[in-house]
Amino acid sequence: MRKMKKVIGMMMVGAMTLSLLTGCGNNNKVTGSVATDGSTSMEKVIGGLGEAFQNDTGITFTYNPTGSGSGIKAVQEGRCDIGLSSRDLKEEEKAAGLNATVLAYDGIAVIVNPENPVSDLSVEMIADIYTGEITNWAEIGGNDAEIVLIGREAGSGTRDGFESITDTEDACQYRQELTSTGDVITTVSQNLGAIGYASVASVKESVKAVTVDGIAPTEATIKDGSYVVQRPFVLVTKADKKLSDAAQKFFDYITSSAANEIISAAGVVSAN
Amino acid sequence: MKKNQMLEKIIHGIFLLLGLITVGCVLLITVYLVISGIPAIREIGLIKFLFGKEWASTAAEPAYGILPFILTSIYGTAGAIAIGVPIGFMTAVYLSKMASPKVKEIMQSAVSLLAGIPSVVYGLVGMLVLVPGIRKVFHVPDGASLLAAIIVLAIMILPSIIKMSVTALDAVPKEYEDASLALGATPIETYFKVSVPAAKSGIAAAVVLGVGRAIGEAMAVMMVAGNVPNMPDSLFQSVRFLTTAVSSEMSYSSGLQRQALFSIALVLFLFIMLINATLNFFLKREKE
Numbered sequence: 001m002r003k004m005k006k007v008i009g010m011m012m013v014g015a016m017t018l019s020l021l022t023g024c025g026n027n028n029k030v031t032g033s034v035a036t037d038g039s040t041s042m043e044k045v046i047g048g049l050g051e052a053f054q055n056d057t058g059i060t061f062t063y064n065p066t067g068s069g070s071g072i073k074a075v076q077e078g079r080c081d082i083g084l085s086s087r088d089l090k091e092e093e094k095a096a097g098l099n100a101t102v103l104a105y106d107g108i109a110v111i112v113n114p115e116n117p118v119s120d121l122s123v124e125m126i127a128d129i130y131t132g133e134i135t136n137w138a139e140i141g142g143n144d145a146e147i148v149l150i151g152r153e154a155g156s157g158t159r160d161g162f163e164s165i166t167d168t169e170d171a172c173q174y175r176q177e178l179t180s181t182g183d184v185i186t187t188v189s190q191n192l193g194a195i196g197y198a199s200v201a202s203v204k205e206s207v208k209a210v211t212v213d214g215i216a217p218t219e220a221t222i223k224d225g226s227y228v229v230q231r232p233f234v235l236v237t238k239a240d241k242k243l244s245d246a247a248q249k250f251f252d253y254i255t256s257s258a259a260n261e262i263i264s265a266a267g268v269v270s271a272n
Numbered sequence: 273m274k275k276n277q278m279l280e281k282i283i284h285g286i287f288l289l290l291g292l293i294t295v296g297c298v299l300l301i302t303v304y305l306v307i308s309g310i311p312a313i314r315e316i317g318l319i320k321f322l323f324g325k326e327w328a329s330t331a332a333e334p335a336y337g338i339l340p341f342i343l344t345s346i347y348g349t350a351g352a353i354a355i356g357v358p359i360g361f362m363t364a365v366y367l368s369k370m371a372s373p374k375v376k377e378i379m380q381s382a383v384s385l386l387a388g389i390p391s392v393v394y395g396l397v398g399m400l401v402l403v404p405g406i407r408k409v410f411h412v413p414d415g416a417s418l419l420a421a422i423i424v425l426a427i428m429i430l431p432s433i434i435k436m437s438v439t440a441l442d443a444v445p446k447e448y449e450d451a452s453l454a455l456g457a458t459p460i461e462t463y464f465k466v467s468v469p470a471a472k473s474g475i476a477a478a479v480v481l482g483v484g485r486a487i488g489e490a491m492a493v494m495m496v497a498g499n500v501p502n503m504p505d506s507l508f509q510s511v512r513f514l515t516t517a518v519s520s521e522m523s524y525s526s527g528l529q530r531q532a533l534f535s536i537a538l539v540l541f542l543f544i545m546l547i548n549a550t551l552n553f554f555l556k557r558e559k560e
Binding site: 040070145148153160174175176178179183186190194 | 407499510
């Protein structure tokens with residue numbers, strides 16, 4: 001880690017000397033590198049954007065999938081240029097001098113086993129299920145089977161997103177807390193009574209995403225806000241420190257409409 | 273002559289240095305764990321930390337009680353020992369005393385192979401086979417439970433127990449057994465009344481080694497135990513171990529939560545030190 005920092009540092013020094021040598025006249029030619037760090041849920045979208053950016057400009061792009069909390073901390077401590085968070089910044093984080101720019105919206109799909117006859121739930125029902133008010137699928141028109149609640153570990157961006165949207169913070173009666181989206185999907189696909197949540201982009205055919213209040217999680221419904229179980233993908237930057245030229249260029253590129261295609265290819269909905 | 277002595281000294285120094293690397297690592301880890309583990313304990317309070325029954329690290333009003341993790345680790349390890357030791361011990365007696373050389377060779381390489389399987393593979397098989405199996409056999413809504421973890425751990429500690437017990441049993445002087453047989457004891461009587469008592473320190477060390485392995489395992493357990501910080505009231509409850517408490521929350525943690533994770537690691541470290549001390553005690557007794 002420290003070594004990487006060193007390498008990046010050296011690259012930046014190199015970039016600075018280069019720009020000094022070439023003078024100020026040549027503004028379009030930016031060299032250097034962009035380091036991003038944060039949310040694992042954003043891997044698909046930021047990876048696609050970074051690759052396209054690197055191909056277009058030749059600027060080196062790195063992404064360190066550590067999780068929203070770590071990414072926010074990394075940008076705060078100056079260990080990366082742009083932090084990636086799959087939740088809104090908390091008040092104390094904003095107070096610590098961080099800026100948030102929404103890059104895209106990610107719908108969180110509520111998933112059940114494909115053989116489960118239940119295919120529509122309301123947000124209230126989801127909340128009741130996860131807080132243990134509803135414990136059997138028969139109560140909501142399904143088979144007579146106990147509902148098995150699958151969730152993510154404390155601190156996960158998806159869990160935080162799901163619980164804040166459904167207003168079930170600290171009240172969920174999980175049966176299992178798993179540490180990755182893949183584990184959640186595998187577990188739900190194996191248990192007839194299971195219900196779980198995962199970002200829409202990563203839902204596979206082995207599970208069924210239910211409609212919420214009659215609305216399926218699609219790009220259109222997430223963008224117009226009618227599908228309500230969704231969360232923002234946020235770019236975190238330091239308010240009091242200017243981005244390096246390379247990082248600024250990357251930032252401008254991914255928030256421009258030119259990036260929309262790549263963002264939607266990753267299964268999330270662009271905010272710009 | 274002088275040149276030789278010089279060379280001898282230099283090589284001696286190099287070996288000393290290499291040996292010190294290990295010692296240095298242990299010291300570094302110990303000091304680091306103590307330094308980073310103490311602040312959270314001080315902030316939360318030792319009694320509240322060790323005996324608190326609720327863990328809710330990211331709640332609006334966080335609670336940092338690790339009693340569920342400690343009990344789960346103890347129950348899980350005890351369960352794994354209860355299943356793994358009889359199987360491992362009997363296998364060792366069979367391999368050391370009864371099996372033909374050919375069978376012994378084949379079975380011992382199978383045991384070595386079992387020891388070499390990465391823990392994530394145990395976890396994966398457990399997740400895809402054992403967890404659904406428990407659900408069907410016991411008619412519970414979900415199979416990810418303390419029981420699943422115990423079974424996985426019991427299988428994982430088998431190689432350590434078998435290998436070490438076989439070594440201890442093989443080391444029993446043949447004269448003891450010959451004397452017993454000459455006095456008219458049957459082979460089975462001889463093995464259990466002469467060989468096993470003679471090797472008991474080694475076998476006890478094998479059990480302690482198994483305990484150490486079971487209590488320190490994280491990956492496989494994380495995939496089958498469900499990971500909800502419940503008190504382990506039933507075998508079919510979703511539980512979280514000391515190890516998985518650290519690893520499952522580490523990647524997203526911050527602030528006091530992260531410090532508390534270090535404190536959990538410190539508690540785990542103390543457990544392991546205790547187990548190592550016990551192991552050394554048995555090994556020393558065996559030598560004498």
